[in-house]
Amino acid sequence: MMEAPSGVPGRSAATATPLLTLQELTKTFGGLTAVDAVSFAVEEGSVIGLIGPNGAGKTTVFNLITGNYRPDRGRIEFAGTSLAGLRTHRIIALGIARTFQNIRLFQRLTVLENVLAGCHYQMRGGILAAMLRLPFQRREENDAMGRALKELEFVGLRQQALTLAKNLAYGDQRRLEIARALATRPRLLVLDEPAGGMNEQETEALIGLIARIRERGITILLIEHDMRLVMRACEKLVVLENGGKIAEGSPEQVRRDPKVIEAYLGTEDEA
């Protein structure tokens, strides 16, 4: 239903207010400023990459967006709503879903149960409804299972629905996390190193998966070190170093930016 802006930077930004806006976002841990006055916007329907050397503060930005940390200063606005002070599960219900850098699945539960977690907040049956098996409760349980299976089909894990999450191959665990995130019906999907630990074929498949998620009208913000993936999947990149934003633009622009080159390769006199 939503037409993806095909790699034309600025187009969607000109037409509508961005889906997600970060303004002067700052977070310190003790004496360390992990995120330093970072501002950028994520236009609806786009795929945006957040890159930078290790320790640049990328994951901290994600944790600020999803409410795992509270910012010391700055604002985060999602679809016109301020996320200030909201607990994580409320932010998820607003339409932001995420995956984790160091895979966080429910290890001893089945693949299907993992995905059903994403359906949770859209259901309402409580203790009594479950004990009495009220008609609405049965219906919503069946609906949720149907949707969970569809998401598993979408990421290609339908056959493993009854496998325990811990028994999945590494790449499959990453895809399961994506399926669980998709089950929350997000408008914005935040992926933290989705290709981490994947081999070449798995990364290739992931690029395809990201394209298909985007076709569903879901906006994607991702952290990634795999530059092939970033260059091919993203239309805009935001570069962080030491907590601060040093560049923003199309992959082409960013690749040629001297500051970015310096951040990644170091300056000559340093060596």
Next chain:
Amino acid sequence: MKHGKPFAVVMFAVLLVAAPLFLNAYQVDVLNSIGLYGLLALGLNLILGEAGLFNMGHAAFYAVGAYTAAILNTRYQIPILWTLPLSGLTAGLFALAVARPVVHLRGDYLLIVTIGVGEIVRIALVNDIFGMTGGANGIFGISRPQLFGIVIRRPQEFFYLIWGCVALTIFLFLRLKQSRFGRALNYLREDEVAAEGSGINTAYYKLAAFGLGAAWAGMAGTLFAAKMTIISPESFNFWESVVLFMIVILGGAGNIVGVLLAAFLVIGLPELFREFASARMLVFGLVMVVMMVFRPQGLLPAGGGRFSPVTLARGRG
């Protein structure tokens, strides 16, 4: 339980229903104790087994339920079984009140706080709190329960009351396990951050687990008060909490059948070896040590089995 689970479970259930016909009063009374501990352990299993919250003060909720029932019965002449819902509610609310400020604590910290709560409740009862608990002597003269015009007094009669409650509990808790609520508790146990990050209100579910588990302990307390007709603080000491904790861990946290099996072993076996009086706790301790070394996940570990290929088909469409 349903899908091709061992024939043994059904056989065992049949055997149990017929047990009072061929066992003597003492043996039936042991079964009644096992049933009560089974009820308590199933409640604790929600908190400790399903949600992974370390609670070593479960006896406190048991006590609150038992005393609520006893006070209502002896002071206000409310029939003891009628107090069941109220005891459950009181214990549940009490649990919510004490858990609210501490439930965010992790693992061992929560364990220590719940031990403290258990002791505070016991000492409060000894000190005759509100002038209603009768101090160290407790409360006596609790009337016999009556069900459908039959006064329940013999162990055989209590057997059917208690084990009827156990059966109902199993039925309800299995349904709960198969639901959004039951799954939410498991998400909490497996990874709290991921649960919250999947849209689950973890703070709410932690409290709900405590509230529901405690409500069950409260109702078990009513049955206990009805069975004993006398209750005193010593019935709810720290050791009771430890035994319940042990039953859940030994049985396999999160597994209903495992927890009941462990209740049989932990409560039943020491009775079986009564002749060895002084040595039985030694043997018992040894068994526990061996168990923890060779099978730390419990007799029947939880995990998987919530959905079968049959139930998967229902989700289509």
